Each structure stands twice: as C-alpha cells, then as structure tokens.
Amino acid sequence: MKKTILLSTMGFFIATSTVNGQEQQNKKSDYQKIEVSKKEETTLKKSKAVTAKKVTIQKVEAVNRKKLSNSKEATRKEEK
Structure with missing residues (x-):
C-alpha cells in the first residue's frame, strides 16, 4: 500500500512539475513576443521619424x- 501511495504522489509531482514547466515556457514565449513587438514598435517609430524628416527636408527644399526662382524673376524684371 505504501508503494502505491508513494508512486501516485511521485506521479502527481512529476505531472505538476511538467505543467509548471510548460507554464514557465509559455510565460517565457509571451515575454519574447512582447520584446519582439516592442522592437517592432520602436523600429516603426524610427522609420516614421525618418520619413517625417525626409518630408520636412523636401518641403524646405x-x-x-x-x-x-522668385528672386531670379525679380532680378530679370529689374534688368529690363
């Protein structure tokens, strides 16, 4: 009888440790997904900033x- 109890409790501990290990693995993968999404978000922000900077430069140009061209036209009018 004692052996049966011991084996059943060992089986329970093995099962719970496997479940806990899977939970930890799931948490780890969730954290990795969060980190990847944060990296993608910062990359997106940087690309938007670069695009905005390019647009601003184009507007200034x-x-x-x-x-x-206005100053050239003004000098042409003065020459005439």
Missing part, C-alpha cells in the same frame, strides 16, 4: 527653390 521646395520653399528654397521657390524663393530662388
């Missing part, structure tokens, strides 16, 4: 080109 367009304004500068317009100013330059």
Whole structure:
C-alpha cells in the first residue's frame, strides 16, 4: 500500500512539475513576443521619424527653390 501511495504522489509531482514547466515556457514565449513587438514598435517609430524628416527636408527644399526662382524673376524684371 505504501508503494502505491508513494508512486501516485511521485506521479502527481512529476505531472505538476511538467505543467509548471510548460507554464514557465509559455510565460517565457509571451515575454519574447512582447520584446519582439516592442522592437517592432520602436523600429516603426524610427522609420516614421525618418520619413517625417525626409518630408520636412523636401518641403524646405521646395520653399528654397521657390524663393530662388522668385528672386531670379525679380532680378530679370529689374534688368529690363
């Protein structure tokens, strides 16, 4: 009788440790997923910032080109 109880309790501990191990593995994979999503989020933010910076530079260049063309037209009118 004692052997049966001992084996059944050992089986219980093995089963619970397996379940706990699986839970820990699931938690670990959840943490990894969170870390990956955070990295993707920061990458997305950085790419958006770079895109915004490029757009701003393009706008500034367009304004500068317009100013330059306006000044050229003004000098042409003065020459006439």
